[in-house]
Amino acid sequence: MSVLLIKQWNSLLENDWLVPVLLTLGFGLSFAIPEYNLFSVYVQLIMMYIGINIILAVSLNLVNGYMGEFSLAHAGFMAVGAYSSVLLTMKVLPVADYPLLFPCAVFIGGVVAALLGMIIAVPSFKVRGDYLAIITLAFLMIVKSMIENIDFMGGPRGIPGIMKLTTMPWVFFWTATLVWIVRNFVFSKYGRAVMAIREDEIASDLMSVDTKKVKFFAFMLSSFCAGIAGALFAHLLQFISPRIFDITKSTDILIMVYLGGIASLGGSILGATIYTVLLEILRPSTMAALLSWLPSFMFDPLQAHLITHLGTWRMVIMPLALIMVMLYWPRGIMGLREFRGFIPRAHKQAHHHN
Amino acid sequence: MSEAIVYWLQQALNAFQLGSIYALIALGYTMVYGILTMINFAHGDVFMIGAFFCFLLSSMLGLSFIPTLLLTMLGTAFLGVMIERLAYKPLRQAPKVSAIITALGVGMFLENFTLALAPYPKQVPLLLENVTWDVYGISISSIQIVIISLSLLLMLLLDYIVQRTSIGMAMRAISWDKTFVPLMGIPVDLIISITFAIGAGLAGAAGTMYALAYPVIDPYMGVMVGWKAFICAVVGGIGNIRGAMIGAFILGTVEIMVVAFLPSTFRDFVAFTLLMLLIMIRPYGILGKPRIQKV
Numbered sequence: 001m002s003v004l005l006i007k008q009w010n011s012l013l014e015n016d017w018l019v020p021v022l023l024t025l026g027f028g029l030s031f032a033i034p035e036y037n038l039f040s041v042y043v044q045l046i047m048m049y050i051g052i053n054i055i056l057a058v059s060l061n062l063v064n065g066y067m068g069e070f071s072l073a074h075a076g077f078m079a080v081g082a083y084s085s086v087l088l089t090m091k092v093l094p095v096a097d098y099p100l101l102f103p104c105a106v107f108i109g110g111v112v113a114a115l116l117g118m119i120i121a122v123p124s125f126k127v128r129g130d131y132l133a134i135i136t137l138a139f140l141m142i143v144k145s146m147i148e149n150i151d152f153m154g155g156p157r158g159i160p161g162i163m164k165l166t167t168m169p170w171v172f173f174w175t176a177t178l179v180w181i182v183r184n185f186v187f188s189k190y191g192r193a194v195m196a197i198r199e200d201e202i203a204s205d206l207m208s209v210d211t212k213k214v215k216f217f218a219f220m221l222s223s224f225c226a227g228i229a230g231a232l233f234a235h236l237l238q239f240i241s242p243r244i245f246d247i248t249k250s251t252d253i254l255i256m257v258y259l260g261g262i263a264s265l266g267g268s269i270l271g272a273t274i275y276t277v278l279l280e281i282l283r284p285s286t287m288a289a290l291l292s293w294l295p296s297f298m299f300d301p302l303q304a305h306l307i308t309h310l311g312t313w314r315m316v317i318m319p320l321a322l323i324m325v326m327l328y329w330p331r332g333i334m335g336l337r338e339f340r341g342f343i344p345r346a347h348k349q350a351h352h353h354n
Numbered sequence: 355m356s357e358a359i360v361y362w363l364q365q366a367l368n369a370f371q372l373g374s375i376y377a378l379i380a381l382g383y384t385m386v387y388g389i390l391t392m393i394n395f396a397h398g399d400v401f402m403i404g405a406f407f408c409f410l411l412s413s414m415l416g417l418s419f420i421p422t423l424l425l426t427m428l429g430t431a432f433l434g435v436m437i438e439r440l441a442y443k444p445l446r447q448a449p450k451v452s453a454i455i456t457a458l459g460v461g462m463f464l465e466n467f468t469l470a471l472a473p474y475p476k477q478v479p480l481l482l483e484n485v486t487w488d489v490y491g492i493s494i495s496s497i498q499i500v501i502i503s504l505s506l507l508l509m510l511l512l513d514y515i516v517q518r519t520s521i522g523m524a525m526r527a528i529s530w531d532k533t534f535v536p537l538m539g540i541p542v543d544l545i546i547s548i549t550f551a552i553g554a555g556l557a558g559a560a561g562t563m564y565a566l567a568y569p570v571i572d573p574y575m576g577v578m579v580g581w582k583a584f585i586c587a588v589v590g591g592i593g594n595i596r597g598a599m600i601g602a603f604i605l606g607t608v609e610i611m612v613v614a615f616l617p618s619t620f621r622d623f624v625a626f627t628l629l630m631l632l633i634m635i636r637p638y639g640i641l642g643k644p645r646i647q648k649v
Contacts, residue, residue, distance in 0.1 A: 064451070068451075070451055070454060123630075123633070123634050126634070126637075127633060127634070127637055129450060130391075130392075130393050130450070130454070131633055131637050133393070133454060134393075134584075134588065134629065134633060135630055135633055135634070137581070138626040138627075138629045138630040138633075139630065141581070141622060141623075141626040142623060142626050142627060142630065144622075145619070145620070145622045145623040145626070146623065148619055149617075149619050149620060149623065156619075247577070248462070251458055251459075251462060254455055254458070258455060312469070312470040312473070313470055315462075315466040315469070315470075316463060316466045316467050316470055318462075319459040319460070319461075319462035319463040319466065320459075320463055322455065322456075322458075322459040322462075323441055323456050323459040323460065323463070326445065326452050326455055326456045326459065327441070327444050327445065327456070330445075330448055330452050
């Protein structure tokens with residue numbers, strides 16, 4: 001019986017229509033959920049953050065997972081996307097009259113981030129490993145302290161009162177589009193070149209991989225995605241400041257990628273979802289709501305001792321979880337595997353022949 | 355003396371004070387890198403824990419300066435060894451990236467753990483009486499003298515250990531070649547533990563001195579200072595102990611000069627731009643030698 005079920009499940013996954021159907025369904029739901037309030041506003045907010053975090057995790061996975069470089073700069077790319085799109089929607093574009101200008105602002109945010117991504121790509125031609133990690137870190141710090149020193153961009157106080165333009169359909173649209181783009185990139189000849197660089201840069205260079213061009217593309221695509229995520233994030237949170245985009249933000253994205261599994265898009269999606277949900281569950285109010293079905297003689301002592309202190313200990317538990325994952329589960333949830341729906345048919349057939 | 359010279363000498367003294375604290379932390383980075391080729395991103399937070407140990411010992415137990423300093427160094431040395439044993443040692447054979455991420459995790463854990471226990475910034479009691487002398491218009495405080503002379507002493511001691519003792523010889527041997535050194539009967543794990551203990555102990559000393567000079571401490575103080583010290587280590591050539599000291603005094607001077615001429619908010623900007631340019635032009639630092647990649 002169970003074998004039959006698995007077979008049917010696998011044949012379902014093999015179908016070409018599955019992904020388009022899921023996408024259409026998701027897109028429809030992304031309109032229906034806010035329209036008919038199928039979930040509470042809080043849950044809707046979390047769903048949108050999950051979408052943004054999926055974009056970030058996929059973007060970082062391209063550099064850290066597929067290419068095997070180490071970037072800490074993604075919070076910086078996010079900041080660049082966020083600030084440039086916010087300046088556009090607040091000062092330049094009449095978004096209030098023409099709502100369709102919002103995706104344009106988001107797109108431009110991504111493009112500006114991609115331009116800065118090229119700056120990071122250039123040192124990566126010469127430097128690898130630890131030293132590239134330091135360059136990306138320095139880049140993040142430079143972006144942050146530039147923003148802090150420009151009064152026009154709000155300085156260290158940040159920019160409050162951003163219009164709430166990020167809606168669930170837009171998050172779904174950008175998440176699906178960017179995951180699709182990255183998936184096509186990863187399974188193209190560029191993707192194979194990126195993975196060749198991860199395995200051995202010198203050897204891939206000798207095998208006629210144009211390593212500079214490939215790195216250039218990979219960094220640009222990755223920072224473009226991070227910029228888009230930053231723009232969406234800014235118009236959802238409605239407040240940005242340089243402090244939001246510091247090294248902690250980069251570490252958050254790192255945790256998502258390594259929790260889900262490197263070099264796996266499905267892993268990034270799972271990692272971003274689990275991490276976002278886990279952080280929310282560890283909030284005292286959520287935990288109290290989740291455990292409220294317990295009888296009061298069990299719930300009250302928990303409430304008194306554990307749940308109220310969860311707020312402070314939440315950020316202690318998360319890094320411990322990261323260390324545990326790295327020590328005992330270094331390959332993450334997916335561990336170099338991939339959702340079958342993401343793998344192109346040609347690849348599947350090639351694997352069958354093996 | 356003319357006013358300009360006095361001004362410059364005063365700034366140079368301030369730079370020397372900042373530089374000595376950076377140097378003590380930078381040594382920990384550079385020693386660990388030299389022996390394991392791994393960046394111990396949690397080191398800045400070990401420095402922070404040092405400052406908090408100093409706070410606990412001096413305010414709760416009421417100890418005076420010397421016992422506080424020694425116990426703090428012992429405490430952070432123990433912490434450094436524990437971090438290495440629990441978080442880094444299991445990953446020695448794993449890809450390097452795993453160790454970097456674990457180190458970042460350890461750093462975040464130390465910060466947030468301290469934050470959970472001490473939510474508000476703490477005021478460290480005055481451990482030494484601060485006397486200020488006026489020498490030809492330059493004001494020199496006793497704390498400045500203690501910081502500079504103590505860190506120079508510790509650096510000389512470290513240089514002696516690394517260059518003249520058998521432990522130092524074993525350290526240099528491990529950083530030279532990891533494959534054959536264990537075959538020569540050198541206890542690699544023990545030497546690595548000693549390296550971590552010395553590095554973390556120096557960070558503890560730096561934390562105590564930092565708390566002397568800037569008595570208000572908070573759990574995130576180690577982040578920026580740690581990164582700065584790391585820049586020093588890279589500037590001097592990471593893995594090279596004398597380079598780390600030179601790098602620290604260079605960065606200390608640059609930072610004091612930036613504050614003297616530009617708004618102080620530009621300090622980090624200049625420091626990190628210096629780091630980025632340096633890595634692109636001369637990644638192996640001032641005293642370092644380029645590592646040749648073999649195919």
